[in-house]
Amino acid sequence: MNAPETLPPLDATALGDFVGTAWRERIVPQLVDYIAVPAKSPLFDPDWQAHGLIDRVVRDAAAWVESRRVPGLKLEVVRAEGRTPVIFFELPATRPDSTQTVLMYGHLDKQPEFNGWRSDLGPWTPKIEDDKLYGRGGADDGYAVYAAVSAIEALKAQNVPHPRIVGLIESCEESGSFDLPFYLERLAGRLGDVSLVVCLDSGAGNYDQLWLTSSLRGNITGSLKVEILTEGIHSGDASGLVPSSFRILRQVLDRLEDAKTGHLLPQVFHCEIPAERVRQAEATAAILGDEVWKRYPWACGADGGFALPTTTDPVQALLNRTWRPTLSITGVDGIPPLSNAGNVLRPYTAFKLSLRLPPLVPGHEAAVALKALLEDNAPYNAKVTFEPDGRANDWGATGWNAPSTAPWLERVLDGASRRHFGAPLGYIGQGGTIPLMNLLQQGFPQAQMMVCGVLGPKSNAHGPNEFLHLPYAERLTAAVAEVIAAHP
Numbered sequence: 001m002n003a004p005e006t007l008p009p010l011d012a013t014a015l016g017d018f019v020g021t022a023w024r025e026r027i028v029p030q031l032v033d034y035i036a037v038p039a040k041s042p043l044f045d046p047d048w049q050a051h052g053l054i055d056r057v058v059r060d061a062a063a064w065v066e067s068r069r070v071p072g073l074k075l076e077v078v079r080a081e082g083r084t085p086v087i088f089f090e091l092p093a094t095r096p097d098s099t100q101t102v103l104m105y106g107h108l109d110k111q112p113e114f115n116g117w118r119s120d121l122g123p124w125t126p127k128i129e130d131d132k133l134y135g136r137g138g139a140d141d142g143y144a145v146y147a148a149v150s151a152i153e154a155l156k157a158q159n160v161p162h163p164r165i166v167g168l169i170e171s172c173e174e175s176g177s178f179d180l181p182f183y184l185e186r187l188a189g190r191l192g193d194v195s196l197v198v199c200l201d202s203g204a205g206n207y208d209q210l211w212l213t214s215s216l217r218g219n220i221t222g223s224l225k226v227e228i229l230t231e232g233i234h235s236g237d238a239s240g241l242v243p244s245s246f247r248i249l250r251q252v253l254d255r256l257e258d259a260k261t262g263h264l265l266p267q268v269f270h271c272e273i274p275a276e277r278v279r280q281a282e283a284t285a286a287i288l289g290d291e292v293w294k295r296y297p298w299a300c301g302a303d304g305g306f307a308l309p310t311t312t313d314p315v316q317a318l319l320n321r322t323w324r325p326t327l328s329i330t331g332v333d334g335i336p337p338l339s340n341a342g343n344v345l346r347p348y349t350a351f352k353l354s355l356r357l358p359p360l361v362p363g364h365e366a367a368v369a370l371k372a373l374l375e376d377n378a379p380y381n382a383k384v385t386f387e388p389d390g391r392a393n394d395w396g397a398t399g400w401n402a403p404s405t406a407p408w409l410e411r412v413l414d415g416a417s418r419r420h421f422g423a424p425l426g427y428i429g430q431g432g433t434i435p436l437m438n439l440l441q442q443g444f445p446q447a448q449m450m451v452c453g454v455l456g457p458k459s460n461a462h463g464p465n466e467f468l469h470l471p472y473a474e475r476l477t478a479a480v481a482e483v484i485a486a487h488p
Helices: 010-037 053-067 138-157 181-188 243-252 275-288 314-323 363-375 408-419 435-443 470-486
Strands: 073-079 086-091 103-107 127-129 133-136 162-168 193-201 211-216 217-227 326-333 347-355 385-389 427-430 450-451 468-469
Touching: 010 053, 010 086, 010 133, 010 138, 010 408, 010 470, 053 073, 053 138, 053 427, 086 138, 103 138, 133 138, 133 211, 138 468, 138 470, 162 181, 162 326, 181 435, 193 435, 211 450, 217 243, 217 326, 275 314, 275 427, 314 326, 314 385, 314 427, 347 363, 347 427, 363 385, 408 450, 408 470, 435 450
Parallel strands: 103 162, 103 193, 193 450, 211 427
Antiparallel strands: 073 086, 086 162, 127 133, 133 468, 217 347, 217 385, 326 347
16 A cells, blocks of 8 residues: 555645534533433343334434435445344545555444442433533443544545445444344445544543554453352351352352452453554553553552552553453342341352453453363362353454554654644553454455544543543544545
């Protein structure tokens, strides 16, 4: 792919004005309505079809795109029995002799409510405060389809030629994108020769410059359950003779994790960190410094100070959250709340596990290994089961390591960052998972990847008080327009 000889033929000031108006007048009102809809992903709402909330946000987004009447744009909501819908739109090239395609990606399904929201906020109660739009899903990443189409409109407003563009907006990403391979196969003939992917479901190291995602971790989620009795027994009668299901579960987890350090013991969950990613982590650490770990809402510690991270070394902190496997316990069952906790030895304990994998570790193979590790040779011959989420032949999500950035793309991204943010482009790995990226890398191995997002410090996707940083989203939209305009 030849690099363009000139910068994008765009008026950067006019571009910024256009996307600013688009956000204030058209995107934000739509996102306010979107946040109010509890369109939880199928993993968290098994009756999503009956509830109709995913269908509602998909219909709303599709109607908004069609209302923009972008010349040449055709949109279809693609459906299949028993599967979540996707929005697919396509726009023919206006650049002479252009044969390649830009693919733009986002999703509309959401994580569940979680607790701990500020008293004046809530997951389904949108509120704008200090240039932040609070509520579930706006930043992760309901804004994506609106920003993508507005970037296209910005090019049209300046009569800038562009390559062929397609959009793929799914609605089960927060459940591991289990329907996405089906739709990618179904739409394969319509995607075209994809040479650039623009994914707007990622994060940022700060709000002061444009950040390009260099890697994503994989993930295994599932339920680990230890059963020792068929019903609860008075603890005075049974304890000391009947082993605690919680203690057994602790022993099982000790096979996986060093409880003192959080280091995962089996080598199957690790990979060698590429030297380029270490160098990028060092450069990013020089920019962010201690903010890498100070950005989190630490609780008050035992000595009156704050609780501490696993490391205060910014480089190691970045590598820990992007290239090293980590176990989190995200849910629990079989344990009553404190207000209802009688003196009963409980029959079972169940944990929801979330195991983040390094980008180069195959997700399904790791899930199979994890299931065997946890279930085999159970202490006390207890019934230990680990049920990974997803379909049996496709457990786990594999991460992604970005291909080398082409000189033209790096130059345009850096220029866009300087023009719209006043600072150079930054590179950062992300600890989250976007299953699509690995699928697209396999399907289009020569494609360039612009993986960016608005999830910067304290934006708190999946947790309480999630927000979308509006000025950053505006500038990111302008950068997307510049990249599409500059596509060779």
